[in-house]
Amino acid sequence: MNKTIDLRSDTVTRPSDAMRAAMANAEVGDDVYGDDPTVNRLQLVTAELFGFEAALFAPSGTQSNLIGMMAHCDRGDEYLVGQQAHTYKYEAGGAAVLGSIQPQPLPHQPNGSLALADIAAAIKPDDIHFAKTRLLALENTIGGKVLPRDYLDAATALAHERGMITHLDGARIFNAAVKQGISLRAATAGFDSVSVCLSKGLGAPVGSVLCGSRDMIQRGLRWRKMLGGGLRQAGILAAAGLYALDHNIERLAEDHENAILLATGLADIDKLVVTDPQTNILYADMAEIHCVALAKHLQNRGILASVSPHMRLVTHLDVSRADVALTVSAFKEFFRAAYRH
Numbered sequence: 001m002n003k004t005i006d007l008r009s010d011t012v013t014r015p016s017d018a019m020r021a022a023m024a025n026a027e028v029g030d031d032v033y034g035d036d037p038t039v040n041r042l043q044l045v046t047a048e049l050f051g052f053e054a055a056l057f058a059p060s061g062t063q064s065n066l067i068g069m070m071a072h073c074d075r076g077d078e079y080l081v082g083q084q085a086h087t088y089k090y091e092a093g094g095a096a097v098l099g100s101i102q103p104q105p106l107p108h109q110p111n112g113s114l115a116l117a118d119i120a121a122a123i124k125p126d127d128i129h130f131a132k133t134r135l136l137a138l139e140n141t142i143g144g145k146v147l148p149r150d151y152l153d154a155a156t157a158l159a160h161e162r163g164m165i166t167h168l169d170g171a172r173i174f175n176a177a178v179k180q181g182i183s184l185r186a187a188t189a190g191f192d193s194v195s196v197c198l199s200k201g202l203g204a205p206v207g208s209v210l211c212g213s214r215d216m217i218q219r220g221l222r223w224r225k226m227l228g229g230g231l232r233q234a235g236i237l238a239a240a241g242l243y244a245l246d247h248n249i250e251r252l253a254e255d256h257e258n259a260i261l262l263a264t265g266l267a268d269i270d271k272l273v274v275t276d277p278q279t280n281i282l283y284a285d286m287a288e289i290h291c292v293a294l295a296k297h298l299q300n301r302g303i304l305a306s307v308s309p310h311m312r313l314v315t316h317l318d319v320s321r322a323d324v325a326l327t328v329s330a331f332k333e334f335f336r337a338a339y340r341h
């Protein structure tokens, strides 16, 4: 059996031998006491990379976003967020359930942004009938799309003018910065906090980091403890994150190239409608009738994909150029066979 080609997500990467060696050799301590030197270093390095005063390691991006929102908002506050945003749609309603923070979802523009007019119109007046509109939460990349830097300037300026706080779900901000050829600091300018994932394209097995002001991170520490995210010898995990920051950022450009190769190959198949990927995520639309058989066909060839009428395919550091070629052949073979009479 050949190796599996897993295109379901960039979360599926396995730590490399070198990353595992860094984990095995990590100096550790009890991080709840603030004693883990490797966690402390990861937090310092990440805060510095993104240009924030402080940072906090969290076991997942879901928790890191939630800590961020809870550190910014009080019970009965509200946050403005995209209808398709991870914090709104894919985090089990945590901001509302655990944070008592009401989401006010807004529709996305075709480029993934929230229209400035929609943001402005959603900010509620100071009136006892309304929740207090406290926070604007954006996500970059969103569905693999990179939000334009001038849009982010305008959106964060608008929020600040209206007395709001800004949070960026930057799970894939590394992909955005590499694609735009800008620094990580430039990519997060205008935001009061950012949550970044080490476990997506960067290839670490576990971990996210929340960056913000010293005060905010201090408040976040208590929420992290309450949410069960206070870890002990977490340096073993932080070492993977430090390794990823050192070795796996620039190489994201390869994932972006592979996504384009994959999209170009699949676009030859006239039963598929393929989007042009901006980063490492592409979508292929097809008639529902193909889905079950296609999933089976791919699986028989060691290719894992979330086959659906609106299929997302994700490239990452465990998907090579050769894997992309094999995947394109497998798709072509399927659709040739399906239409041979």
Ligand SMILES: *Cc1c(COP(=O)(O)O)cnc(C)c1O
Binding pocket: 059, 060, 061, 062, 063, 065, 086, 087, 139, 169, 171, 172, 197, 199, 200, 208
């Ligand atoms: C993956 C992801 C997260 C966090 O996910 P976890 O699985 O909890 O680490 C948050 N936001 C976005 C946009 C993501 O893709």
